[in-house]
Amino acid sequence: MSGPATIFDKPRDYIGKSIPRSDAARLLRGQGRYVDDMQLPRMVHAVFLRSPYAHAKINSIDVSEATQAAGVIAVYTGKDIAKHVEPYIGVLSHLPGLRSPAQYPLAVDVARWQGEPVAVVVCTSRALGEDALELINISYEQLPAVTDTLDALSSESPLIHNEYDSNLAWKREVEAGNLEEAFAKEDVIIVEKQIKFGRHTGVTLETRATICDYIPGDDELIMYYAGQAPHMLQFILAKHMNMLEENVRVVAHDVGGSFGIKVHTYGDEIATAIIAKLLRRPVKFTADRLESFVTDIHARDHVVDAKIGVRKDGSIVGMGFNDFTGIGPFSMYPRTSAIECNQILNLTGAPYQFEHYHAVGNVVFQNKTLMCQYRAVGHPIAMAISDCMLEEAARAIGMDPVQIRRKNLIPDDAYPTKSATGMRFDDLSHHACLDKLLTIMDYDALLADQAENRDNGIYRGIGFVSLVEVTNPSPMFYGIGGAPIASQDGATVRLDAAGALHVSSSVTEQGQGTNAILQQIAADVFGVAMARVKVTTGDTATVPYGGGTWASRGAGIGGEAMLLASHALKEQVLDVAAVILQAKPDELDIAYGEVVMKDTGEQKISLGDLAKIVYYRGNELPDDLQPELIATRHYRVTDFPFVFTNGAMAAHVEVDTNTGFIKILHFWAVEDCGRVINPQLVDDQIRGGVVQGIGGALYEECVYDTDGQMQNATMADYLVPMASEMPEITVAHVETYTKTSVLGAKGAGEAGTGGAPAALMNAVNNALAPLDCGMWQMPMTPERVLRALGKIG
Amino acid sequence: MTKTAQIAVTVNGEKYVEDVPVRMNLADFLRTKLGLTGTHVGCEHGVCGACTLFLDGVTARSCLTLAVQADGAQITTIEGYETVKNASDLIKNFHNRNALQCGYCTAGMLATSIEYIEQGNPADREKVKEHISGNYCRCTGYQAIVDAICTTIEERQG
DSSP: OOOGGGGGGSOOSSTTSOOOOTHHHHHTTTOOOOGGGOOOTTOEEEEEEEOSSSSEEEEEEEOHHHHTSTTEEEEEEHHHHHTTOOOBOOOOTTSTTOOOOOBOSSOSSEEOSTTOEEEEEEESSHHHHHHHHTTOEEEEEEOOOOOOHHHHTSTTSOOSSTTSSSSEEEEEEEEESOHHHHHTSTTOEEEEEEEEEEEEEOOOSSOOEEEEEEEGGGTEEEEEEOSSOHHHHHHHHHHHTTOOGGGEEEEOOOOSOOTTGGGSOOHHHHHHHHHHHHHTSOEEEEOOHHHHHHHSOEEEEEEEEEEEEEOTTOOEEEEEEEEEEEOOSSOOTTTOSSHHHHHHHHHTTTTBOOSEEEEEEEEEOOSSSOBOOOSSTTHHHHHHHHHHHHHHHHHHHTOOHHHHHHHHBOOTTSOSEEOTTOOEEOSOOHHHHHHHHHHHHTHHHHHHHHHHHHHTTOEEEEEEEEEEEEESOOTTTTGGGTOSOOSOEEEEEEEOTTSOEEEEESSOOSSSSHHHHHHHHHIIIIIOOGGGEEEEESBTTTSOSOOOSOSSOIIIIIHHHHHHHHHHHHHHHHHHHHHHHTSOGGGEEEETTEEEETTTOOEEEEHHHHHHHHHTOGGGSOTTOOOOOEEEEEEOOOSSSSEEEEEEEEEEEEEOTTTOOEEEEEEEEEEEOBSOSOHHHHHHHHHHHHHHHHIIIIIOOOOBOTTSOBSOOSTTTSOOOOGGGOOOEEEEEOOOOOTTSSSOBOOOSSHHHHHHHHHHHHHHHHHHGGGTOOOOEESOOHHHHHHHTTSOO | OOOEEEEEEEETTEEEEEEEETTOBHHHIIIIISOOTTSOOSSSSSSSOTTEEEETTEEEETTSSBGGGGTTOEEEOGGGTTTTSOOHHHHHHHHHTTOOSSOSSHHHHHHHHHHHHHTTOOOOHHHHHHHGGGSOOSSSOSHHHHHHHHHHHHHHHO
16 A cells, blocks of 8 residues: 555556646635625624824814714624623743733724734724714824834833833844854954845735624624634633633635734734624625734834854854834734744844854834744844845955855755754755856856946846745744634545535635635645545634644645545545455555556546445445544644745846936746645745745835824835836745655745845945945835935935 | 716726715725726826726726716726637637736736737837836736746737
8 A cells, every 4th residue: 555655656546736726716706705805794893993193192082073973783892892802812832032012903092003902993884884984073192202213222212112211122142163262263264244135014915804704592793704813813712801712613714915914913803892882783804905014013224233254264253233123112912023034033144154153132112013023033134144245245255146155055965954943944956046047047147148238327236035934833933822723724525425625724814825725726636636635724613723824834734634534535435445355455445536456557446436335335334344434633743843845046136326216137046845735836926925025125114203103005106016116036946845744845935035135235245346336225215225326415 | 075977988898877975086986896806006196007907998997087087987897808809819818828927917017918918019128127116016026027028929929
């Protein structure tokens, strides 16, 4: 019998092939099922009044007039909602020292960011509800807003939480070797820079939305959820609304983009659930775009003082940095707002061999929208610190950026190994990826083009990044710290009476193609046509328990569970078939919906016929045979805290020194995500990720004034990448299977976003090098480029 | 503020007579009154392009169009692109090329693509990119969308 380990000894029918995903057919005909598409009987709308101030004491709220307005069912203040909820605190025990006060869904006495909900109108329509908001009378007393991350730590700064002695939420220091001593040596060339990373956000095209329904007879709360982690939210709703967990059902159908934005606990969504329970009827909340900009989690927002030391031969002696990151007034629940900083401390320099490291992270409260995990958490900062400093060091010693990487990248035959920061690596391929990258981009031709154009006053630059990506996380990521976030996932595979497979999984779909690759794996491993596999995800009432989508884990963990379950069911079916056919199970196989002889391929019985015997005519089976045509398996990573992937990317840009505009001429990405289950889906994940990375590097920034007012909270003012600005992106792969699973797949969803910013900053600095200036702030806007060039003050 | 008016529209070949609040936009009308939820709203101020559809044969932002403005109009939405707009090939190419991920921008992206193709424009990647630059897609990075549009034009040209 062929066990799971030998599955890949022979060519596969579906795994590894670019098969269009079946979900897309529905979406292309306008038949998506997004939350806001749903209207339930007696459904009403929750419409939130939000603080116009970044920091203000709420002296009083008068809702009497609003309560009388047309269509209004009820009006609740923060205090009203607080009576029905246990507050939540965004800390984790494995981030010792992290502090954040108890948070309620709506502000109670003090509003701490512009956009924090302070009251809610429940109304028969959204439009009437918005009318009624204008009738709520709130007496605010404005308090000084703390906006600048560095100023927030000064002893002169106003405090955001009076119970704390400062605005510091968390601090961690990581040290390996002795950086200060190593840098004091004569032969070490030290380069120092301050690098700034702007605040940006996810801008999912579908805004956050929820419909909550309460069925009193069952004491059941159903939340229709545009999100990534249904089981996590089930736990949170039950805990904070004091309900039995089994009486909370969370259902995610189609989700219009998530990127990490939709994996957190938002007060307006919790309040919607509370209101549904209070009113005993369905309540819908759909954020409008302004609400999205000021309440969806923001990301990045770092000021980093970085240094690198190299010898004349290019070898890295060590790296050090001090990171200051602003997270808004609370640490987000339950994942916390310290994970990004923690990742930066852990991942900076991860592709390279060096001995000395000293990194400090400071996580700081401010009166801005909460910051938390968004696609490629911490990666763009970590990769930019190490790779932009490395290329700056290469310039300082007159070395080619490729040569300095070859000198320092961990050799491909060195695994398993550990980084200076203690990260454990296996199955990586930095050199192979760099080699492939240089081939597909034709580096030598680009260098010749660069030289020729410089003579004509055209400044083109080539920039690289070598990166790692944290994927397939184990319980070491969240579970160890007490978060209700599963790192294991389950898959159930059931043969129905028609010979088709019904599969369900606890990982979730937001457009990346999760359902498609689950279908591919199940069909392939079990032996039916893909068209005969129906996939269910996203419903806590029906799918096995698991973590959902985050940290690029769907394919690697959810896919492995599906492989194991499909294989288990195949063995169960062959045991039944062997009895029916009077053969031995190991003489049989399943192919295209038929039980066949393994050696000849001769068809013996169809799965439909077999299932009908089991389900309808059990009398034909021996009494001692109790067939099971359903199998469930779970999988978690046990060998490593995370399964790292790696890659190499390059950007080719042209900087217009008159206007400051940066045009990306081409982008290349070579990614090693282990076994590629569906090349087209993976390539487009990489491309989409790269484009989000381009957004953060060149365009996207939540601009705040000193009063904590976001200045560009509209789609017209907040720039996201548009088609005309986007380069062609060439994607290639090196496949080093992870030994942690049979499938061998690692994650691929975040590498593009994690790597592209560093490659772009390097390309711009490569272009500007002959002009003796550089760009060390993202987004690299035309204004900032012109300032770097000294053309404007 | 709840003044209503009666409008008559033809959507994907079907006639409707409905009372609508005068301040209701066309997207909300299609979605909530007619149950045609394929049209999506992304920004509600005409920037993201998700709500784009055909109003009397030309593309329009249904979030910036009041339902009452569409009185008497012929409207085609994503639900009608196969049948009314004969865009099965474009839809097939979007599918085969993975030119959508979450699917939220897709209705508007298809409308803008159909318009580009119907106007007899060439399979020129730069021109296609410029034409679809009023439609935001947050997932794909656009390359697959450009591929799908160009393939459709090339196939139609035989």
